[in-house]
Amino acid sequence: MAAVTDVAGGLPDGGEPPAVQLESVTKRFGDFTAVDEISLDIEENRFFALLGPSGCGKTTTLRMIGGFEETTAGIIRLHGEDVTGRKPYRRMVNTVFQSYALFPHLTIFENVAFGLRRRDVDDAEIKTRVAEMLELVQLGGREKQKPHTLSGGQQQRVALARALINHPRVLLLDEPLGALDLKLRKEMQIELKRIQNEVGITFIHVTHDQEEAMTMADTIAVMHKGRIERMGTATEIYEDPQTGFVAGFLGASNLMQADIVDASTGEVVLAQGRRLRVSPGRLPAGEKQVRLGVRPEKIHLVPVDAEIEGNALEGLVIDASFIGVSTHYLVETGAIAQLAVMAQNLDDRRFAQGDRIKAVWRPEHTFVVT
Amino acid sequence: MSAVGREVSSSAPTAAWRRKLVPYGLLLPGGLWLIIFFVVPMLRLVSVSLQTGIYPRYRFAWAWSNYAELVTNYGGQAVNSLVYAFLATAIAFLIAYPLAYFIAFRGGRWKNFLLVMLLMPFLMPFLLRTLSWKIILADHGLLVDLLKSVHLLGEDGRLLATGVAVVAGIVYNFLAFMTLPIYVSLEKIDRSLVEAANDLYASPAVAFRKVTFPLSRPGVVAGTLLTFIPAVGDYVNAVLLGTPQQFMIGNVIQSRFLVVLDYPVAAALSFTLMIVTVLLIIPYVRAAGTEDLVA
Ligand SMILES: Nc1ncnc2c1ncn2[C@@H]1O[C@H](COP(=O)(O)OP(=O)(O)O)[C@@H](O)[C@H]1O
Numbered sequence: 195m196a197a198v199t200d201v202a203g204g205l206p207d208g209g210e211p212p213a214v215q216l217e218s219v220t221k222r223f224g225d226f227t228a229v230d231e232i233s234l235d236i237e238e239n240r241f242f243a244l245l246g247p248s249g250c251g252k253t254t255t256l257r258m259i260g261g262f263e264e265t266t267a268g269i270i271r272l273h274g275e276d277v278t279g280r281k282p283y284r285r286m287v288n289t290v291f292q293s294y295a296l297f298p299h300l301t302i303f304e305n306v307a308f309g310l311r312r313r314d315v316d317d318a319e320i321k322t323r324v325a326e327m328l329e330l331v332q333l334g335g336r337e338k339q340k341p342h343t344l345s346g347g348q349q350q351r352v353a354l355a356r357a358l359i360n361h362p363r364v365l366l367l368d369e370p371l372g373a374l375d376l377k378l379r380k381e382m383q384i385e386l387k388r389i390q391n392e393v394g395i396t397f398i399h400v401t402h403d404q405e406e407a408m409t410m411a412d413t414i415a416v417m418h419k420g421r422i423e424r425m426g427t428a429t430e431i432y433e434d435p436q437t438g439f440v441a442g443f444l445g446a447s448n449l450m451q452a453d454i455v456d457a458s459t460g461e462v463v464l465a466q467g468r469r470l471r472v473s474p475g476r477l478p479a480g481e482k483q484v485r486l487g488v489r490p491e492k493i494h495l496v497p498v499d500a501e502i503e504g505n506a507l508e509g510l511v512i513d514a515s516f517i518g519v520s521t522h523y524l525v526e527t528g529a530i531a532q533l534a535v536m537a538q539n540l541d542d543r544r545f546a547q548g549d550r551i552k553a554v555w556r557p558e559h560t561f562v563v564t
Numbered sequence: 565m566s567a568v569g570r571e572v573s574s575s576a577p578t579a580a581w582r583r584k585l586v587p588y589g590l591l592l593p594g595g596l597w598l599i600i601f602f603v604v605p606m607l608r609l610v611s612v613s614l615q616t617g618i619y620p621r622y623r624f625a626w627a628w629s630n631y632a633e634l635v636t637n638y639g640g641q642a643v644n645s646l647v648y649a650f651l652a653t654a655i656a657f658l659i660a661y662p663l664a665y666f667i668a669f670r671g672g673r674w675k676n677f678l679l680v681m682l683l684m685p686f687l688m689p690f691l692l693r694t695l696s697w698k699i700i701l702a703d704h705g706l707l708v709d710l711l712k713s714v715h716l717l718g719e720d721g722r723l724l725a726t727g728v729a730v731v732a733g734i735v736y737n738f739l740a741f742m743t744l745p746i747y748v749s750l751e752k753i754d755r756s757l758v759e760a761a762n763d764l765y766a767s768p769a770v771a772f773r774k775v776t777f778p779l780s781r782p783g784v785v786a787g788t789l790l791t792f793i794p795a796v797g798d799y800v801n802a803v804l805l806g807t808p809q810q811f812m813i814g815n816v817i818q819s820r821f822l823v824v825l826d827y828p829v830a831a832a833l834s835f836t837l838m839i840v841t842v843l844l845i846i847p848y849v850r851a852a853g854t855e856d857l858v859a
């Protein structure tokens with residue numbers, strides 16, 4: 195069992211190789227392509243989130259990294275070492291399964307000690323390490339209990355301890371918080387982040403919950419239909435989603451079709467001749483038409499006769515709902531049927547259904563999607 | 565107001581009573597069944613086992629000597645029973661476990677078909693099934709000739725009318741009772757547990773030893789008991805596939821009850837068989853520790 199080896203794989207140029215590297219990794223089930231030529235590098239000590247709707251191929255990707263699913267094509271490297279065909283028990287990664295997969299016939303102690311026992315760590319060391327690890331996940335004193343006597347959140351932490359105790363170089367988590375209720379999920383998000391900081395291991399966290407991904411991850415990859423559509427920090431992805439899918443999956447957006455008038459100044463025109471401006475760098479070169487987006491919270495409403503710099507669309511408030519921290523409006527403009535606007539309830543005036551207003555936002559808050 | 569209060573107070577005791585009686589009422593049919601068809605016959609069996617006399621006139625006489633006959637006259641058959649039942653259980657387990665494992669883990673969409681195939685032989689009457697073993701094991705049958713040609717069997721060796729034939733018959737007849745419980749317990753195992761073991765550096769063999777097998781133990785215990793218990797008392801296989809040399813305690817009981825009409829000894833043997841079986845099973849079930857597994 196001592197076959198678990200660490201190979202100091204270095205890149206030819208001497209730089210530190212990424213913790214996980216996928217190169218055109220593809221997985222087909224029969225005719226169906228679940229993962230479609232994914233390439234990505236995940237650096238050491240990252241909290242990396244794989245975010246996407248159900249069925250987009252997140253679990254399959256994770257299972258290929260863990261070795262539970264064979265790749266149809268492509269190469270998987272862990273710290274520079276090609277592990278593509280290698281069995282799971284010979285990879286220095288550990289997994290926290292969605293269903294936790296705790297061994298029901300073993301005590302909490304033996305569950306956590308399982309990986310160490312397979313590697314012939316001696317009893318005294320196992321004892322101290324299990325105790326330390328249970329302390330880390332705040333389950334000290336539960337050693338002798340069986341998994342089924344613990345609550346969902348506690349089982350989740352045992353699963354985490356059972357994986358982390360092996361000091362894997364990469365930890366894979368498949369929707370680890372999916373089975374918990376909202377309050378516990380919020381707590382565990384913070385807890386997981388704390389543990390990741392403490393142990394300094396690369397976490398790859400699969401989730402379909404955009405808020406969870408944004409709360410925890412340094413880097414988010416948004417998956418859609420087996421491909422990675424967008425990768426970056428939460429802010430980068432949110433502020434410039436680049437595709438219509440990402441814009442809609444992360445938060446809400448107003449999307450509109452526009453013709454480019456002058457790419458160098460960023461001037462575009464909507465239907466009915468409404469002119470808007472976009473940061474010039476964002477307009478694709480050589481295109482005539484683009485799709486623009488703007489987040490509801492970036493838009494302000496002002497009285498229709500106000501003189502305002504920036505992008506402005508005149509319209510009619512067709513719905514206004516006060517929800518405490520903010521007021522949500524739906525505005526009918528000629529160019530866009532229903533513009534969603536979210537206004538913080540500061541001291542400025544609120545509008546009511548039927549008011550004629552101007553919806554304004556800054557040109558740099560306009561993004562372009564394909 | 566007061567009328568309502570009186571009504572409540574007067575009906576309260578009866579309602580409480582009724583609630584207390586309901587569980588006993590529910591137990592009644594099963595309890596009666598147990599008393600009429602188990603407790604009473606068992607007491608009757610014990611009382612018959614202590615009678616003496618000559619058919620048809622037996623009388624109760626604390627005749628403990630009936631029990632001594634097992635050792636004095638039927639020791640050989642008793643040993644045959646235990647040895648054959650033990651061997652048959654062990655062999656059936658060795659065949660059934662891989663079979664059940666294959667169907668549960670590799671059966672895929674053929675699972676139900678394979679299970680039906682497993683049960684198919686049982687559509688044939690018990691006697692016919694056992695008799696067909698006579699043909700398979702016959703002295704100049706294919707199997708014997710084959711074993712002779714590879715020198716696994718001597719020139720004048722035979723299978724039929726030996727302990728081998730009796731054990732083979734028992735294994736065959738009880739194989740499904742061994743396979744089905746094991747299959748059920750394997751089928752229930754969450755596949756992600758095996759993956760978790762692999763993830764934690766257990767090779768497939770170690771994952772089997774540490775996770776799959778322990779989790780299938782309830783099925784193994786059930787299967788071995790369902791095979792061993794009827795096998796110890798079996799007599800048909802010894803009659804059809806063996807000779808009086810291979811007779812088991814079941815054969816003795818059968819002939820005492822139905823041929824010689826020596827009811828007291830037959831009863832004493834039956835009762836002893838039961839007690840011995842129970843005494844063997846209790847430590848086995850304890851050692852297998854199935855109570856740990858019940859979630
Ligand atoms: N073993 C399999 N056989 C056939 N199709 C599969 C298998 N595993 C997953 N799929 C399909 O691949 C797609 C992606 O699945 P999965 O990776 O589990 O998605 P996610 O985790 O993002 O919800 C789904 O459409 C699913 O039905």
Ligand SMILES: [Mg+2]
Nearest residue numbers: 249252253254
């Ligand atoms: Mg999934």
